[in-house]
Amino acid sequence: MLDIKFIRDNPEVVKQGIKNKNGKDRVDELLVLDKQRRNLITQTEELKAKKNSVSQEVAKLKKQGEDASSIISEMKIISDETKEIDNELNAIEEKLNEILYHFPNLPDESVPVGKSSEENVVVRQWAPEEFSLENEEKVLDHIELGKKLNILDFERGTKISGSGFPLYIGKGATLERALINFMLDTHIKEHGYTEVLPPFLVNRASLIGTGQLPKMEEDMYNIEKDGLYPIPTAEVPITNMHRNEILEEDSLPINYVGYSACFRREAGSYGKESKGFLRVHQFNKVELVKFVKPENSYDELENIVSDAEAILKLLKIPYRILLLCSGDLSFAASKCYDIETWSPAENKWLEASSCSNFGEFQGRRASIRFRNYKTKKLNFVHTLNGSGLATSRLMVSLLENYQTPEGKIIVPKVLQKYTGFEIID
RNA sequence: GGAGAGGUGGGUGAGUGGCUGAAACCAACGGUUUGCUAAACCGUCGUACUGGGUAAACCGGUACCGAGGGUUCGAAUCCCUCCCUCUCCGCCA
Numbered sequence: 001m002l003d004i005k006f007i008r009d010n011p012e013v014v015k016q017g018i019k020n021k022n023g024k025d026r027v028d029e030l031l032v033l034d035k036q037r038r039n040l041i042t043q044t045e046e047l048k049a050k051k052n053s054v055s056q057e058v059a060k061l062k063k064q065g066e067d068a069s070s071i072i073s074e075m076k077i078i079s080d081e082t083k084e085i086d087n088e089l090n091a092i093e094e095k096l097n098e099i100l101y102h103f104p105n106l107p108d109e110s111v112p113v114g115k116s117s118e119e120n121v122v123v124r125q126w127a128p129e130e131f132s133l134e135n136e137e138k139v140l141d142h143i144e145l146g147k148k149l150n151i152l153d154f155e156r157g158t159k160i161s162g163s164g165f166p167l168y169i170g171k172g173a174t175l176e177r178a179l180i181n182f183m184l185d186t187h188i189k190e191h192g193y194t195e196v197l198p199p200f201l202v203n204r205a206s207l208i209g210t211g212q213l214p215k216m217e218e219d220m221y222n223i224e225k226d227g228l229y230p231i232p233t234a235e236v237p238i239t240n241m242h243r244n245e246i247l248e249e250d251s252l253p254i255n256y257v258g259y260s261a262c263f264r265r266e267a268g269s270y271g272k273e274s275k276g277f278l279r280v281h282q283f284n285k286v287e288l289v290k291f292v293k294p295e296n297s298y299d300e301l302e303n304i305v306s307d308a309e310a311i312l313k314l315l316k317i318p319y320r321i322l323l324l325c326s327g328d329l330s331f332a333a334s335k336c337y338d339i340e341t342w343s344p345a346e347n348k349w350l351e352a353s354s355c356s357n358f359g360e361f362q363g364r365r366a367s368i369r370f371r372n373y374k375t376k377k378l379n380f381v382h383t384l385n386g387s388g389l390a391t392s393r394l395m396v397s398l399l400e401n402y403q404t405p406e407g408k409i410i411v412p413k414v415l416q417k418y419t420g421f422e423i424i425d
Numbered sequence: 426g427g428a429g430a431g432g433u434g435g436g437u438g439a440g441u442g443g444c445u446g447a448a449a450c451c452a453a454c455g456g457u458u459u460g461c462u463a464a465a466c467c468g469u470c471g472u473a474c475u476g477g478g479u480a481a482a483c484c485g486g487u488a489c490c491g492a493g494g495g496u497u498c499g500a501a502u503c504c505c506u507c508c509c510u511c512u513c514c515g516c517c518a
Contacts, residue, residue: 075499
């Protein structure tokens with residue numbers, strides 16, 4: 001959420017930022033409400049101040065055993081008037097908040113302005129030495145490989161739950177588990193993150209805190225009976241660990257890594273990239289989350305990207321890193337890098353990670369603050385997160401890149417101690 | 426699912442209608458003392474919004490004792506609804 005004071009003082013900056021993000025500009029509407037709100041606050045507070053002082057009088061008079069009935073009846077009128085103004089005020093604040101909670105975060109200055117993913121910028125690209133993007137012989141795609149080797153069963157997944165719910169079998173399941181453990185261990189041991197295994201169902205306040213709600217209501221699974229939502233990413237529970245907390249300045253940065261299953265309705269996206277693993281309702285992800293001091297957040301974004309890409313280097317899977325343009329940035333992000341892995345069968349890059357800096361956007365929504373030792377003031381922390389990484393698209397690249405001409409899969413060297421086997425055939 | 430207890434400031438914990446934004450203690454911070462550490466003593470010590478002020482310091486006002494309503498001139502305190510936590514019983518991975 002943006003600071004209303006900032007919007008008030010910099011309406012043009014905010015308008016431009018929203019425009020660059022392809023958002024709906026409701027700044028003027030908001031400022032009118034803000035003005036009304038402050039007028040009403042002044043009115044009601046004056047009345048309340050009077051009420052408070054007169055109440056003291058009443059107490060005094062009663063103590064002395066004198067009659068206070070005339071001022072009491074006068075106060076009754078003021079009290080009613082106050083209630084009326086308060087009702088009006090509440091209505092305005094509700095409207096104002098509704099708008100404010102739908103305001104996207106603004107892009108950072110370093111983010112290229114652009115309309116869509118077409119204008120994202122490739123920052124760098126990496127591949128193991130023996131690799132070439134030009135593959136001459138025909139390769140099997142991950143669905144064919146999964147079927148042939150009996151490690152993935154999308155049909156049965158559909159029978160059990162519906163389309164988009166993958167089912168791993170045998171060595172496929174083991175490989176998935178190995179991948180998760182390998183990524184967790186690497187981030188914990190090599191990159192210094194603290195492991196978290198969070199709840200997979202969260203309440204509404206948590207989703208508002210990280211920014212999924214109220215805007216993305218349609219994209220969320222919702223267990224109405226209990227008021228709980230299956231998480232679309234571990235970002236939600238992990239970031240909300242510190243909701244409504246005041247952190248010690250010297251405890252920052254806080255770095256968490258957590259595995260979770262992720263649940264997404266993907267409403268309206270049927271038919272688009274929907275085969276196999278490319279777009280699913282449930283997938284596994286290892287998520288990196290950071291709570292940092294404001295002045296460090298953009299450096300920390302670079303760190304989170306390099307922690308995520310380290311996994312791909314170790315796995316020896318070709319990838320590239322994109323700096324998203326303003327129009328492709330998600331609602332809560334001020335800057336974001338996507339990491340895409342290469343799929344030789346699809347002959348294209350697949351998004352396997354998204355690393356974002358949210359600035360104080362989530363900190364403000366979720367009220368996550370720290371005491372600034374120097375100024376003694378409370379400041380919002382900056383939050384970041386990045387997939388490190390999501391296994392579904394990664395699994396596509398892994399299977400396809402590691403297939404042999406006979407259609408077997410060689411297990412990447414670093415995963416072998418986790419799988420206990422070297423080949424899937 | 427059944428029965429009960431409870432939610433007060435960073436923490437513990439007083440407080441049953443006006444003198445309570447809230448005692449006391451602990452923690453924290455500043456200072457005095459000290460060869461160092463410790464202790465002792467003194468002082469400071471909530472947040473948000475809002476008005477003024479130089480976007481600082483600071484000053485004024487309002488709100489906040491789980492959340493939301495209600496009663497009242499006046500609510501942490503009385504009433505209603507909801508949420509959460511804990512204990513015991515039942516069921517269960």
